Amino acid sequence: MSTDTKLDAQASEILAAGYEVTHSKSPLFYDHYERKADLQQQTHYCPGCGHGIAHKLIAEALEELGLQDKTIFVSPVGCSVFAYYYFDTGNVQMAHGRAPAGATAIKRACPGKIVISYQGDGDLAAIGTAEIIHAANRGENITVFFVNNAIYGMTGGQMAPTTLVGQRSTTSPFGRRPINEGFPMHVCELIASLEAPAYIERVALSDNKNIMKARKAIRKALELQRDGVGFSFVEILSPCPTIWGKDPVEARKWIAEKMIPQFPLNVFRDHKHDPVVNNPVPHHTIPETLEIQTTDQGPRPELPKHQHHFQQFEIKVAGFGGQGVLLLGQLLTEMGMREGLEVSWLPSYGPEMRSGSAHCHVCLSKNRIGTPLISHPDVLVAMNEISLRKFAPQVASGGLILYNASRLPEDFELPQARVICIPASEIADKLGSTKSTNIVMMGALLEETECLLTATAEGVLETKVKKVELKEINRKALAAGHDFIDHYVRVGAVTQPDGFAY
Amino acid sequence: MRQLCKGNVAIVKGAILAGCKAYYGYPITPASEIAEAAALYFPQVGGTFLQAESEIAAINMVYGAAATGQRVMSASSGPGLSLMQEGISYCAGSELPCVIVDIVRGGPGLGNIAPEQSDYFAMVKGGGHGCYRNFVLAPASVQEMADLTVLAFELADTYRNPAIILADGFIGQMMEPLELDYREAKLPEKPWAVQGTHETRKNVISSIFLEPDDLEAHIRKLEAKYIRASRLEARHETFETNDAEVLLVGYGITSRVLRSAVEMARREGLKAGLFRPITLWPFPKEALRKAASKVSKVLVVELSNGQMVEDVRLSLEGKVPVEFYGRTGGNVPSVEEIHSQLMQRVMSLV
Ligand SMILES: Cc1ncc(C[n+]2csc(CCOP(=O)(O)OP(=O)(O)O)c2C)c(N)n1
Ligand code: SF4
Numbered sequence: 001m002s003t004d005t006k007l008d009a010q011a012s013e014i015l016a017a018g019y020e021v022t023h024s025k026s027p028l029f030y031d032h033y034e035r036k037a038d039l040q041q042q043t044h045y046c047p048g049c050g051h052g053i054a055h056k057l058i059a060e061a062l063e064e065l066g067l068q069d070k071t072i073f074v075s076p077v078g079c080s081v082f083a084y085y086y087f088d089t090g091n092v093q094m095a096h097g098r099a100p101a102g103a104t105a106i107k108r109a110c111p112g113k114i115v116i117s118y119q120g121d122g123d124l125a126a127i128g129t130a131e132i133i134h135a136a137n138r139g140e141n142i143t144v145f146f147v148n149n150a151i152y153g154m155t156g157g158q159m160a161p162t163t164l165v166g167q168r169s170t171t172s173p174f175g176r177r178p179i180n181e182g183f184p185m186h187v188c189e190l191i192a193s194l195e196a197p198a199y200i201e202r203v204a205l206s207d208n209k210n211i212m213k214a215r216k217a218i219r220k221a222l223e224l225q226r227d228g229v230g231f232s233f234v235e236i237l238s239p240c241p242t243i244w245g246k247d248p249v250e251a252r253k254w255i256a257e258k259m260i261p262q263f264p265l266n267v268f269r270d271h272k273h274d275p276v277v278n279n280p281v282p283h284h285t286i287p288e289t290l291e292i293q294t295t296d297q298g299p300r301p302e303l304p305k306h307q308h309h310f311q312q313f314e315i316k317v318a319g320f321g322g323q324g325v326l327l328l329g330q331l332l333t334e335m336g337m338r339e340g341l342e343v344s345w346l347p348s349y350g351p352e353m354r355s356g357s358a359h360c361h362v363c364l365s366k367n368r369i370g371t372p373l374i375s376h377p378d379v380l381v382a383m384n385e386i387s388l389r390k391f392a393p394q395v396a397s398g399g400l401i402l403y404n405a406s407r408l409p410e411d412f413e414l415p416q417a418r419v420i421c422i423p424a425s426e427i428a429d430k431l432g433s434t435k436s437t438n439i440v441m442m443g444a445l446l447e448e449t450e451c452l453l454t455a456t457a458e459g460v461l462e463t464k465v466k467k468v469e470l471k472e473i474n475r476k477a478l479a480a481g482h483d484f485i486d487h488y489v490r491v492g493a494v495t496q497p498d499g500f501a502y
Numbered sequence: 503m504r505q506l507c508k509g510n511v512a513i514v515k516g517a518i519l520a521g522c523k524a525y526y527g528y529p530i531t532p533a534s535e536i537a538e539a540a541a542l543y544f545p546q547v548g549g550t551f552l553q554a555e556s557e558i559a560a561i562n563m564v565y566g567a568a569a570t571g572q573r574v575m576s577a578s579s580g581p582g583l584s585l586m587q588e589g590i591s592y593c594a595g596s597e598l599p600c601v602i603v604d605i606v607r608g609g610p611g612l613g614n615i616a617p618e619q620s621d622y623f624a625m626v627k628g629g630g631h632g633c634y635r636n637f638v639l640a641p642a643s644v645q646e647m648a649d650l651t652v653l654a655f656e657l658a659d660t661y662r663n664p665a666i667i668l669a670d671g672f673i674g675q676m677m678e679p680l681e682l683d684y685r686e687a688k689l690p691e692k693p694w695a696v697q698g699t700h701e702t703r704k705n706v707i708s709s710i711f712l713e714p715d716d717l718e719a720h721i722r723k724l725e726a727k728y729i730r731a732s733r734l735e736a737r738h739e740t741f742e743t744n745d746a747e748v749l750l751v752g753y754g755i756t757s758r759v760l761r762s763a764v765e766m767a768r769r770e771g772l773k774a775g776l777f778r779p780i781t782l783w784p785f786p787k788e789a790l791r792k793a794a795s796k797v798s799k800v801l802v803v804e805l806s807n808g809q810m811v812e813d814v815r816l817s818l819e820g821k822v823p824v825e826f827y828g829r830t831g832g833n834v835p836s837v838e839e840i841h842s843q844l845m846q847r848v849m850s851l852v
Binding site for chain 2 (some may be wrong): 035037068069070071072074081082084088089090091092093094095098101102103104105106108109110112113114115130131133134281282283284285286287289290291292293330333334337342343344345346347349368369370371372373375
C-alpha cells in the first residue's frame with residue numbers, strides 16, 4: 001500500500017467511527033503559533049480534544065461571515081486559556097469564570113463589534129455561575145460558547161458541575177454521588193428560564209452529523225449577534241479524551257451514549273423579542289449635568305457683603321429624621337459658601353438614621369477648616385427632646401441652644417449655655433406645613449446670632465426649594481422665626497415655668 | 503463657581519471630567535452615593551452605568567472596559583474591595599489602567615458602616631495575589647475627591663496600572679464647596695487596546711506567562727514602573743512643619759482632625775506640625791524624612807490599630823521615636839482627644 005492509500009484507509013476507518021478528518025486550517029488562525037513557547041505548528045490541546053474542533057468551527061464561521069477584524073475573543077481560565085495563540089482576532093484573557101462580565105463591558109464599549117465569551121464547564125457553570133446568568137438575563141448582545149466536557153481539564157480532572165452521576169474524577173473518586181455533590185447542572189435549561197436570551201442551543205461533537213449541527217449553531221449564534229438580536233448561547237458537549245482516559249474514538253462514543261441522554265440536544269430558544277418600552281434618558285452636556293457654571297452663562301453673582309463676626313462658627317442641628325435636620329444644615333452650609341466662607345457639612349448616616357434620629361455638623365469659617373467634626377458647637381439647634389438631652393451638654397460654654405418647643409422639659413438640667421425655646425412646629429403648622437419647622441428655626445437662628453444674612457437665606461431657599469407652594473410657606477416661616485426672636489425674646493423676658501428667664 | 507457637593511458625588515464629577523466613560527459597581531454603604539451619582543450622570547453624558555451582580559462581576563467589567571482602552575471605574579467599601587482583589591491583581595498583571603474607589607468602613611467582617619482607615623494594608627500593600635502595586639490616593643476634602651480622581655485616571659493611564667482612591671465614610675458623606683472647571687478631557691493614545699478593529703486585531707490582553715523566565719521578565723517590567731512611580735509620583739502636604747518640635751502624621755479625615763490639633767497645640771505654645779501623605783503608595787518617604795528631621799517625636803494617628811504607622815517607621819528608620827494613637831470601630835477622635843494624647847506624650851519627653 002502506498003502512503004496515500006494507507007492514510008485514506010485510516011481516514012475511512014476514523015470516519016466510520018464517527019470522526020471528522022480536519023486537515024484544512026482556517027485562515028482566521030495564525031499560520032504559525034508564535035505565542036507558544038515551542039511546537040509552534042500544533043496546538044497545545046490533546047489529540048481528540050473538543051476544544052480544537054470548537055475553535056475550528058468558530059474560526060470558520062467568523063471567516064465566512066467576514067467578521068475577523070471586528071471580533072474580540074474573550075478566553076477563560078481552563079484548557080482554552082491560550083485561545084489567543086490561535087485566533088488571529090482581538091483577544092482578552094479573563095479571570096476564572098468572569099468572561100461574561102468582561103465581555104459585557106467590552107461589548108458596551110465597542111457596541112458594533114463581535115464579542116465572544118468562550119468558557120469551560122468549571123469556568124461557566126461553577127465559579128462563574130453568577131456572571132453567566134446575569135449576562136444572559138441582561139440580554140447582553142454577545143455570543144457565549146460553552147464547552148461542556150463534564151470535567152475540569154486544565155487542573156487535571158476534578159469534578160465539574162456537569163460531571164455525570166457515578167462519573168469518577170479526582171475529587172469524586174467514588175463517582176459523583178448526588179447525596180454529596182448534587183446532580184449535573186443543565187445550563188441551557190437554566191438560561192432558557194430567563195426572558196432576555198435570544199438563542200440557546202445544545203450541540204455535541206459526537207459524530208459528523210452532530211458536528212455539522214454544531215457548525216450551524218455556532219454560525220447562527222454569531223449572525224444573531226452581528227444583527228443585534230441579543231444574547232446567543234451554544235453549549236457544546238465536547239470530548240476530553242485525556243482526562244476521561246479514553247481514546248478519541250471512545251471519547252466520542254461516550255458523548256453519544258452517556259452525555260447526550262443526560263444533556264439532550266435541543267434548540268431551547270430561538271426568537272426575536274417583541275420591542276420593549278425603555279424609559280428615555282435625557283441627554284445633556286457635561287457642564288449642565290455636573291452643574292458647572294461656564295463663563296458664557298453670564299457674570300457670577302455678587303457675593304453679599306457681610307463682615308462675619310467670627311473666625312469660625314460651629315452649628316449642630318439634631319432631631320428626628322423627617323424634620324429636615326440634614327436639610328437645614330445643608331442650607332446653612334450653602335449660605336456660608338455663598339457668603340464666601342469656608343464651609344463643611346457632616347451628617348450622621350446609616351442605621352443611626354434608621355432608628356429615627358439624625359444630626360449634622362455645620363462649620364462656617366474664614367480659614368481652611370480642619371476637622372469637620374464638631375465637639376463643642378456654638379449653637380445647637382435641637383428639633384426634639386432626645387436631641388436636646390443628648391447634645392446640650394456638648395454646647396460650648398456661652399453658646400446657644402435653640403429648642404423646638406414652647407418650654408423646656410421639667411427635669412432638664414441647664415447647661416452652660418443660653419436656651420431659647422421656639423414653638424417652631426406649631427408656627428410652621430399654622431403657616432400650612434409642618435415641613436417648614438426647620439426654616440422657622442433657621443429664621444430664629446439668623447436673627448439671634450447674625451452669623452449669616454437673611455438675604456442669603458432667601459436666595460438659597462429660592463434656588464434650592466423647587467415646589468412653588470413650599471417656597472411661599474418657607475418665606476413666611478423664615479420671617480416667623482425672625483419675628484419670634486424679635487417680639488417674644490428681645491421685647492420683654494419670657495418666663496418659663498421652671499423659672500428660667502431670658 | 504463653587505458648588506456645595508458631597509464627597510462621594512464629587513468623585514463621579516471628577517471622573518466624568520477626566521473623560522471616564524463607564525462605571526460598573528455594586529451598592530454598599532457608605533459608598534452607594536457614588537453608584538447613585540454615576541447612575542444619574544453617566545447615561546446623561548453618553549456614558550455607561552451598569553449595576554453589576556457583585557463586586558466580582560464589577561471589577562471584571564472594569565477589566566473588560568479597560569481592555570478596550572476606555573477610562574473606567576468602580577467604587578465600593580471594604581467587603582466589596584475584598585471581593586475585587588483577584589480582579590485588581592489581574593488588572594495589574596494585564597497592565598490595565600482603571601480607577602477603583604474604597605470608601606472605607608469599619609471591619610473586619612461586616613463590621614459597621616462608620617469611618618475607619620483599616621483598609622490601608624489591603625490597598626497599599628497589594629491585597630490581591632502576586633508582585634504588584636496599586637497607586638493609592640487619599641483625599642481629605644470634597645475638592646480633593648474630585649481632583650485626586652482626575653489624577654488617579656492620569657496615573658493609571660501613564661503607568662497602565664490600577665489606581666485606588668482610599669477615602670472613608672466621613673469624607674464620602676461630607677459636603678463642602680467644590681470648584682470644577684470644564685475642559686474637554688485629553689485622553690492618551692492606547693495602541694495596545696483591543697477594540698475589534700483591523701489595527702488592534704493582533705493585540706492581546708493577558709496576564710498569563712507560562713514560562714518562569716517570561717513571568718520573571720514581566721514582573722521586572724512591572725517593578726521598573728513601580729520604581730519610576732516611587733521617584734516621581736509621591737505627593738504630600740505639610741502644615742506648620744518648619745519649626746515643629748513634634749510631628750503629627752495622618753491621612754484623609756484624620757489629617758483634618760490633626761490640622762485642628764496643630765492649631766490648638768500652637769495656641770498653647772507647643773510647636774506641633776502636620777505631615778499628611780496624599781499618595782499612600784507611593785509613600786512620600788523622602789518628604790517625611792525631611793519633615794521629621796528636626797522633631798523630637800512623631801505621633802501617627804489612624805482610624806485603625808496601626809497600619810500606615812509601619813510605613814512611617816520604615817521611612818524614618820528609627821531616627822525619631824514614632825508613637826501611635828488609633829481609634830477604631832467608627833470612632834473618629836475629637837481635636838481635644840488628640841490634643842491630650844499629644845500633651846501626654848510630649849510631657850513624657852521631659
Ligand atoms: C479563582 C481560581 N480558582 C481556581 C483556579 C484553578 N482552575 C483553573 S482552570 C479550572 C477549571 C477548568 O475547568 P473547565 O472550566 O471545565 O475548563 P477545561 O479545562 O475543562 O476546558 C480551575 C479550577 C483558577 N485559575 N482561579
Ligand atoms: S485535558 Fe481535556 S480539555 Fe484539556 S486539552 Fe486535554 S483533552 Fe482537551
